[in-house]
Amino acid sequence: MSVRPPALGAPDTDVIALCDSPVDHVVTALLTAAVMDVTGGVVQAELHEDHVPVVTGLPGLVALTAGPLPTAFGTASFLRAWARRPGFRLLK
16 A cells, blocks of 8 residues: 655655555555555555445545455545555455
């Protein structure tokens, strides 16, 4: 996932983890949300096609793009809300 800072031209912050278990995915999302609490910005998270209906309507969702690899843009509250959903997984 990439955190896009609020100021244009500022560098992105990437949070990358090798997630195997469901706990790994949740911890990575919560760590990213904590980074966003400090840096601000918007997360860019690529999605599986079947995750689109799951994230649609979550609090903090800023934008959702379609295409071969759908992408959600959201706030830290979006990440926390998504991570609470049953079966939450990040795209590998």
